[in-house]
Amino acid sequence: xxxxxxxxxxxxxxxxGLQERQEQASSTFxxxxxxxxxxxxxxxxxxxxxGLRVSVDALEQAxxxxxxxxxxxxxxxxxxxxxxxxxxxxxxxxxxxxxxDVLEVLSRQFAERAxxxxxxxxxxxxxxxxxxxxxxxxxPMVDAMVASCPIAELEADAIALGLETVGHRCRRSWExxxxxxxxxEVGFDARVRVAGAAFADGRLSIGEAAMMxxxxxxxxxxxxxxxxFHRTPEKITLTDAQRAAALAKLRQEREARxxxxxxxxxxxxxxxxxxxxxxxxxxxxxxxxxxx
Numbered sequence: 001x002x003x004x005x006x007x008x009x010x011x012x013x014x015x016x017g018l019q020e021r022q023e024q025a026s027s028t029f030x031x032x033x034x035x036x037x038x039x040x041x042x043x044x045x046x047x048x049x050x051g052l053r054v055s056v057d058a059l060e061q062a063x064x065x066x067x068x069x070x071x072x073x074x075x076x077x078x079x080x081x082x083x084x085x086x087x088x089x090x091x092x093x094x095x096x097x098x099x100x101d102v103l104e105v106l107s108r109q110f111a112e113r114a115x116x117x118x119x120x121x122x123x124x125x126x127x128x129x130x131x132x133x134x135x136x137x138x139x140p141m142v143d144a145m146v147a148s149c150p151i152a153e154l155e156a157d158a159i160a161l162g163l164e165t166v167g168h169r170c171r172r173s174w175e176x177x178x179x180x181x182x183x184x185e186v187g188f189d190a191r192v193r194v195a196g197a198a199f200a201d202g203r204l205s206i207g208e209a210a211m212m213x214x215x216x217x218x219x220x221x222x223x224x225x226x227x228x229f230h231r232t233p234e235k236i237t238l239t240d241a242q243r244a245a246a247l248a249k250l251r252q253e254r255e256a257r258x259x260x261x262x263x264x265x266x267x268x269x270x271x272x273x274x275x276x277x278x279x280x281x282x283x284x285x286x287x288x289x290x291x292x
Contacts (some may be wrong), residue, residue: 022145025058029148036153048157052166055154059145059173061109064102066095066142066180069135074197096200096232099172135184143181149174179228187211195220196229 028051033042071093094102151174158167183193195212198204204212209218224230238246 020238022058022062022124022141025054025145028054028057028058029150031158033150036150036172044277048161049163052154052158052161052163055149056166056169056173057109059149059170059177060100060105062142062145063098063100063173063176064106065149066135066138066177067098067102069131069138070095070180070184071216072131073135091102097228099176100169139181139184142177146174146178146181176228179226183227192223193226196224199224200229200231200235202231204233 003042031043032051032055068090072092091103149170151171154170155167158164158170168183182188183196191213195204195209199206206217206221208287209224213220214276215223
């Protein structure tokens with residue numbers, strides 16, 4: 001878990017310290033694209049591995065920092081100075097919204113290379129920056145990173161080097177960042193963010209989300225998933241009480257039918273049979289012998 005001192009330094013990392021790694025990643029992205037276009041000389045496996053490492057570190061750090069910024073907007077602190085007081089709530093929120101343990105990743109990266117500590121007067125100004133304003137400032141950076149990242153080429157290099165796990169880590173981070181950009185586009189319906197967050201937290205059913213957004217259950221489930229709003233296994237798993245209630249309801253319905261199958265509309269059944277047989281090239285009209 002991030003220590004309070006590290007969390008307090010996150011505003012600097014978000015608004016300034018992250019820029020160095022992103023610039024390094026951008027240079028790597030260009031090199032990878034040129035390599036796959038055949039515009040450069042053959043690149044050694046060692047160079048490719050280094051490029052994958054730079055890419056996955058930059059993508060995962062971006063997910064971590066931007067996920068924290070987005071979660072803080074939802075949790076309510078006005079500035080980054082309030083971040084240490086929100087760490088417990090923040091950890092639970094990030095676990096439900098990100099494809100990996102971003103706090104663990106950031107802690108590891110901070111341990112390997114601690115973010116620079118700005119002078120006290122600069123740090124005070126950075127901590128006073130409104131969280132919402134900071135998120136608005138970084139969205140263009142995320143958009144540029146998603147657009148410039150040669151994700152297919154990175155995956156191809158990872159497969160060729162037997163580093164499929166690294167390629168997968170790049171892909172999941174890239175897709176999360178792309179979803180972040182989409183749900184913060186100008187003109188995006190704020191109701192979707194509200195419904196998506198409530199659905200991911202288990203506070204809104206898929207049926208209620210569909211009603212709220214005026215969409216079918218299937219469409220709204222697919223759309224929320226594409227936007228990065230999904231439930232963790234812990235949210236999906238039924239509690240003992242919920243399981244007992246569902247089984248009791250099934251038992252009550254079965255006993256009410258006296259063991260008979262559920263009631264069916266005989267006319268609807270006949271129409272379905274006729275339609276199915278016609279699709280299969282069979283004449284199923286009443287009074288006619290069945291023939292192909």
